[in-house]
Amino acid sequence: MSFSNQIIWITGASSGIGKALAIELSNQNAKLILSSRKKEDLELVKQQCRHPEFVKIITLDLEEYSNLQPIADKAIAAFGKIDVLVNNGGVSQRSLAKDTAIVVDKRIMDINYLGTVALTKAILPHFIKNKKGHFVVTTSIVGKIGTPLRSSYAASKHALHGFFDSLRAEHFQDHIAVTLVCPGFVNTNVSKNALTGDGTPQQKLDVATENGIQPERFAKLMARAMKNKKEEVYIAGAKEKLGVYAKRFYPKLVSILIRKLSVT
Template identity: 55%
Template sequence: MSQQVIWITGASSGIGEASAYKFVNEGYLVILSARNREALERVKASSSNPGNCKVLSLDLIDQATFEEKTKEAIAAFGHIDLMLHNGGISQRSLIRDTPIEVDRKLMEVNFFGTVALTKALLPHFISRKSGQFGVISSLVGKFGSPYRSSYAAAKHALHGFFESLRLEHFNDHIAVTMICPGFIKTDVSKNALTADGSPLNEMDKAQENGMSAGACATEIFKALKHKKEEVYIGGKETMGIYLKRFLPTIFTKILRKSEVR
């Protein structure tokens, strides 16, 4: 029971899968969650120590199940030390073309699902006077981008929520690390919602040329281990954070001219 326990959502692919392998390699006990149980079983079997993994299927839209799912997660290894909120879905559609139902789905999965699961686990952290939330946001959680309006809005909202949580629960020794990846080579763009709610099924060029999921997972591990408040992971695109902060008008002009789809 001295081993640290991490619960990872969106663990069936991409950053979540790579993070699962990294934490297992580092000796953690890992709870793997996503909708696709078969994919989770594959990740477990592919890890360096399948015995240190537990599979717990979970759908971020089905929030009525979260209290019971959280009980199951805690029971898996007796406690949880760290929650890595990675589950979510991206977007590739213009505002004018996107019906409100698609906007609502993006908010429901990316924001409300994460918040609801946090609220289900928070009492466990409070009772133990210990715990950490790692939250996979995005660089567009810090600035807007064409074709990603409600995705960016949901990620912005996560920053507001978890920054408040960090302040409210400082005396409970609960840490929050906001993780903002840039272009990471995963299927996130393929699965992104288009205007009619269907997946894009295409890989972005920037995504294809981005940092590997494994390298990203290594950076995530370091950030969580050192309890960083906020980190930016990727290549030169991370400079957008500083351009937005110090040269916002110039940054806006750059974005207008960029091929960001």
């Protein structure tokens, strides 16, 4: 399996899943464009890549979604084209709905949903013109099953499924693929950076996150799903995967079980 000479743009590439995926794809000879808000962190990721000479860095802020078209044009110009856009950037949440300020709900939707959609729309004409392209989207198991302390996060991930399922159908004839990647718990800083009810980061690692899949292992499985152009894939522990299928066939049972999860 190789991504030789594929030009892949990854958002949220400065840490976690995005960082691990960049290193994995560089090992498979891809040419990369790495983006996040943190240029210094992106530079460190670049130096860890097997082929840093084939890595370009372009900073962006998904929350500033009305200003993404010039950034997309710059990304296309970096290597002359883009084959794959990995929409990986986003922010999580750890707060009860009743305790979450509406401005925090809006911020989560702006970053996770509108930022991702705006960047996708900025690249879409390029894919249509080339009659090929691949959108890869990091959603979540929570994008299939809403759980406590993640109401707005779950909403933003559910929204991504709706948008990209529709987009896939609309542009099938243009040979544009969509892969929705649903992580379970992955051992990254996602819970440390998760927003609380007042918008400040939680600044601590959840036990479940700490015990999650290692990002390097996750990246290998994600790369395989990308290579095979899977429409939707669950990269998670057995219980998390079981929950997705159980909700499909036994929604009431899953609802009862979810109520028992800790909300403190």
